[in-house]
Amino acid sequence: MLLGHPPVPLRDMLLGPFSVPLRHMLLGPSSQPFFYPYPHPHDQRYRCLTTNADKNxxxxxxxxxxxxxxxxxxxxxxxxxxxxxxxxxxxxFMSDDNLLEMWFTFLAMFQGMNVNQREMTQHVEFEPNTYYAAFSAELEASAYPMWALVSHLTDSSSIDLTKRVLTSCLIALQDWLDAINFTHPHMNDSMQVSFHLPLHRYFSVFMCQAIKQQGLSLQEILPPRDVLTLIMMHPLRVQMVAV
Known part of the structure; x- marks a missing residue:
């Protein structure tokens, strides 16, 4: 620590060196928030178009x-x-609500990315380059850290950490549902789908770990029924496309 300078908070030392460069790398230099309510002429981000594009x-x-x-x-x-x-x-990392909020805000950038449009009139000979890029990014930047965290939650002594992660993840999921204006479990557009739902993946994996390895019951960690119904719709939609 340099003399005359205040100590750097641990959360900034832990995640700041990763989250800030990743944000600038993936979104471009910007001082705007991750969720911007209206399209900006210089915004390099793409809107998630899974549902309600006009209110998304x-x-x-x-x-x-x-x-x-x-x-x-x-x-x-x-x-x-x-x-x-x-x-x-x-x-x-899992003990700090601010770190978890920062992490799930980062993951939300991948939630609903690279929407696939169903082609009904002609055969698609080649998949676009974005198809592979999207799956690779989710695997490397989302799934790998997830399994690194889960590997430390092996018994009941870490139940509080798992609950903390689930709580932060659920908040991020609810924010995402609000952002895409998904308030009712009905999907009118069956012609497009995104296979990338990292927030759902985190929620399901940590929930499974809590039940199978840490002794929690499903009733202890499930969200309210109305919220659960909304959360289930997008994974079910992916399953329907895969059939």
Whole structure:
């Protein structure tokens, strides 16, 4: 620590070196919030178009940008995974509500990205480059850190950490549902779907870990029925497309 300078908060040392560069790398330099209510002429983000496009103010990464297609984010994500492999660091991460909020705000940039439009009139010979870029980004920047965190939640002694993660994830999911204006469990547009739902993945994986490894009951961690119904709709839609 430099003399004359206040100590840097641990949360800034832990996630700041990763989240800030990743944000600028994926979204471009911007002082705007992640969720911007109206399209901005210089905004490099794409709106998530899974539902209610005219009332949708959720923005996602543009999978067509070089940073996505060339995996330019991988060195930062790899370092983050290495850091989270150390239990004391992971415990600190999951114990801090501000860190969790920051992390799920980052993950929300991938929620509903790269929407696929069903082609009804002609055969699609080649998948676009964004298809591979989107799956790679979710796997490397979302799933790998998730499994690093889950690996430290192996018994009842870490129940409080799991509950904290689930609470933060549920808040992020509810914010996302509000952002896409999804208030009723009905989907009118069956011609488009996104396969990328990292917030749902985190919620389901940590819930499964809590029940199978830590002794919690389903009733203890399920959200209210009306919220659960809304959360279920998008994964079910993906299943319908896959059939």
């Amino acid at each position: 103010f959720h923005y996602v990464v543009d999978c067509g940008r070089q940073v996505m297609k060339e995996h330019c984010y991988w060195p930062l994500v790899s370092d983050l995974n290495n850091v989270l492999s150390h239990r004391p660091v992971a415990v600190k």
